[in-house]
Amino acid sequence: MHPQFDYIFELFTLLIGLAVAEMLMGFSRILKLRARRKAGVDPTAINVRVGWLVPLxxxxxxxxxxxxxxxVWTMRGVLDMRTAMIFxxxxxxxxxxxxxTLVFPDEPELWxxxxxxxxxxxxxxxxxMFLINVATSAAGLALGAAVSPDEAQAAAIAANPLFLASTLMIFLNYPAFIWLTFSMGKRVCIALMLFILATQVLYAVSAWSIPGLA
Known part of the structure; x- marks a missing residue:
């Protein structure tokens, strides 16, 4: 770990925490909207249909x-407090x-x-999301963040075919993101979002037993 990583990670944690809070507030607004609709106490809420697309x-x-x-955690060995890094x-x-901030409407009753x-x-x-993922991966490669697995990791990976399969499936997220960006079919969008979610959950589960990745 780079000795200055803790300082830059604090900035990272603050900003990412705001993004997570924004998402949770969006889900909270939906739950409150549905509660008002079921109770019949808000005429505007009764006329709002949430559906599956926005929650997914x-x-x-x-x-x-x-x-x-x-x-970003895997890049902890190369992140420091240089101005360019902070920017x-x-x-x-x-x-x-x-x-x-764009995922959920600020005023649900208007939709x-x-x-x-x-x-x-x-x-x-x-x-x-696609552009940020590509930029992050490119930054990691440019900074030399990728490291070869040690013996323990290599042995655990070789003994875990599910992890190898999930890693290959993760790479399919890139074309899935592009397809999802431009698709105008409701069922296609739902299927693509479920696929990306499933691959990320599968990767997280399969990496649990591998040292340094769990």
Missing amino acids: LGLLVLADLGTFWSI GVLVLIGGYYLVA PDFDAYFWQQKRWVVGG
Whole structure:
């Protein structure tokens, strides 16, 4: 671990925490909206249809935030307090916070059908996540963050075919993100979001027993 990593990680944690809080607030607004609709105490809430697209997009952003956090942790040996590094962190995490603010409408009652809001914001949210993931991976390669596994890791990986399969499936997330960005089919978008979520969960589960990755 780079000796200055703790300082820059504090900045990273603060900004990523704001993005996670924004996502949780969005889910909270949906739950409150449904509660008011079921109770019949809010005429505007009764006319709002939430659907599946926006909540699934919120789950996708949350899962991707977790993956992004783990990627930054693997870069702990090369992150320091250089000005360019700080600006890079601000751009990437600031981009994630901006993406998070676009997932849920601030005033749900103005959107009778959340699906309409989804189609308005999907390209910005999914396209933003894709670009941030690509930029983060490129930064890791440029900084030399990738390291070869030690003997314990190599043995654990070789004995875990599920991890090897999940790693290959993770790489399919890149074309899935591109497809999701431009797709205009509801069922296709749901299937792609579920696929990306499933691959990230599978990777997290399969990496649990591998030293340094769990």
